[in-house]
Amino acid sequence: MALRGGGGQSSMLSAIVNRRVGLMVFGFAAAFVLWYASVNWLPFPAFRRLPDPAGVLQEWLSRDPAYGISVFTADYYVHILYSTYRATTAFALAVVLGVPLGIMMGWKKTVREYSDALLTLLRPIPPLAWVPLAILLFPGTEPAVIFVVFLVAFYATTLNTWVGVRAIDVAYFRAALCLGARPVDVLRDVIIPGAMPSIFTGLQIAMGAAWFSLVAGEMIAARYGLGYVIWEAYNLIQYPTIVIGMVTLGFVGYVCSALIRVAGDRLMRWHQKNIGAVRG
């Protein structure tokens, strides 16, 4: 039975994957056609200035790019590394500080009362609004940009961790106490694993938000990085480079989020299978 079930599952799985790949290719193709059409065929004068997909691709893969940025130039990778370094540093700081704070907020009432109102008030301030203050506060642009990115990622991690702790069914706490758990056992065996799915949701959001605010920060206050590339290319009328910067951002951001997802799936085998199992 197990064998037959397994075979059925895998052939069904491959059918789903094939379908997904097919739809994905179709989606990309449609987007490219739309892009090409709006630049070359459709009567939108503003679009005429933009490069079409072929133009971007040509510049991107050129050994001797017209505007200095392609996969064959060292600068391209320097910018990617700068951006990745800032995003991951800020993200790591947000995780190291935000997850414990979120757990403490869910666990100890006093911590919650100290921080809840403060976070609620600070959170709606958009990252860009922090940029001037960050530049004044920190010596040099690097810490300023990282600080702004950190703030955004920090809210997402802290609040999602807290929500995760609050959402744990009270029966799990009671069951642990019945079985003789001490507070430290409850923290280790109920609060942390129970909040884990929500923590990882928070990390995904934080990583997305980190890239989002990073580009804003780099456009204003940096000499390197993909945000800088995009803004600088705009100022210098190097339109294909704008698109190269944007597509690269999308790709790097996706890889970062995917890494978090893979880490989460590995850490929460139970959660994956729980979703897969037929319930009720």
Added chain:
Amino acid sequence: MRSVASAPATAANGAVTVDAVGKVYGETMVALEDCSLEIAAGEFLALVGPSGCGKSTLLNILAGFDHPTRGTVTLDGALLASADRAAHPGPDRIVVFQEGALFPWKTVLDNVTYGLKVQRQTAPEEARARALDMLARCGGLDRVAHQFPGQISSGMQRRVELVRALINDPRMLLLDEPFRAMDTVSKGRMHQHLLDIHAQFPKTVFFITHDLEEAILLADTVAVMTTRPGRIRSRVAVDLPRPRHARMIASERFVALKEQLIAAVHEEAQKAFERGERELA
């Protein structure tokens, strides 16, 4: 009936006395009033009564999740809870929850060994061996030992949860409508399983249910609670022989007991219905 032989003076084996317990929430919400109940060591007591009458409140007080506002609760002669002394939850009184509370992030085996682990009395290897042995004795559950709860059926989850409680050798088990959400067939199987388990491990059981047939089939004594404020209205001794079996439901004696209980419960349910009170969780 079965547990008279034990020596109550020395052995700590789960005799409970609830004496004039009251529970008031806030200012006016009286959940329990003058509630008294004796449960003998090893007795299987089923508590029935209208929805929201305070059955779960009483269970929470026994478990130590809540404290009474009046009266006392003693366990084997020692004071467990009173108005100024809340009981702490602990492995001598283990609850099996209505919706099930196996930790979904731990395997079946890690769930079962959890109590032994956090009580820090048993070596991990011994805990594992005991858990596997006990799982095997409770219907061959050792074959799912390395699965996560989300991978096994709800009936199996409930059986694992019973093992997780029993391995700690508690003085009493507190079951809060554990089979409520199950279909009739699974429920019947769980009844038989619980009867077998109780014969194998004769613990004091405090079993909350709405289902009168379930109460009679399983219990030594069925206690009927009044509508809110909850008190014990009457006790019915179930004099059906053990081992019990589902076929007994059709026996004359069973039907007579059921009629007796229906009369008592319905009178209380009618009162609650007429007052239209909000149910108490």
